[in-house]
Amino acid sequence: EFPARRHASWYKSMKEKKEKREKREKKEKKEKKSKKDKKSKRKSESLPSFPNISTSDYFQRAAEFRNWLLEDKGLYIEDINGVGESKESLFKKFVAEWNDGNLKSKSSSFFSLLH
Numbered sequence: 001e002f003p004a005r006r007h008a009s010w011y012k013s014m015k016e017k018k019e020k021r022e023k024r025e026k027k028e029k030k031e032k033k034s035k036k037d038k039k040s041k042r043k044s045e046s047l048p049s050f051p052n053i054s055t056s057d058y059f060q061r062a063a064e065f066r067n068w069l070l071e072d073k074g075l076y077i078e079d080i081n082g083v084g085e086s087k088e089s090l091f092k093k094f095v096a097e098w099n100d101g102n103l104k105s106k107s108s109s110f111f112s113l114l115h
Contacts, residue, residue: 052099053095054095055088055092057095061098065090065094068097072103
């Protein structure tokens with residue numbers, strides 16, 4: 001036996017439900033994207049832009065490196081030899097944090113004077 005034939009109004013209501021669902025999903029997606037854009041815009045507006053640096057920028061960024069060592073690591077540059085890490089490896093960490101935008105010190109008054 002064949003299943004009972006559905007009435008045309010049933011198909012119409014199913015189509016309307018589908019369209020309504022698609023419209024709602026599109027609206028939700030748009031709102032989610034809008035929130036994401038606003039969040040990233042706020043983040044980019046709140047932080048000053050700093051150029052990326054490399055390990056070859058040691059002499060140009062020596063003052064910031066010393067400040068980072070003192071504020072984040074509690075070390076003076078003269079005390080590095082006894083720590084077990086070399087100046088080069090610490091500077092590599094500094095470069096990575098600088099380029100990732102993870103320096104706590106970037107918001108300090110010292111870094112605001114540089115920008």
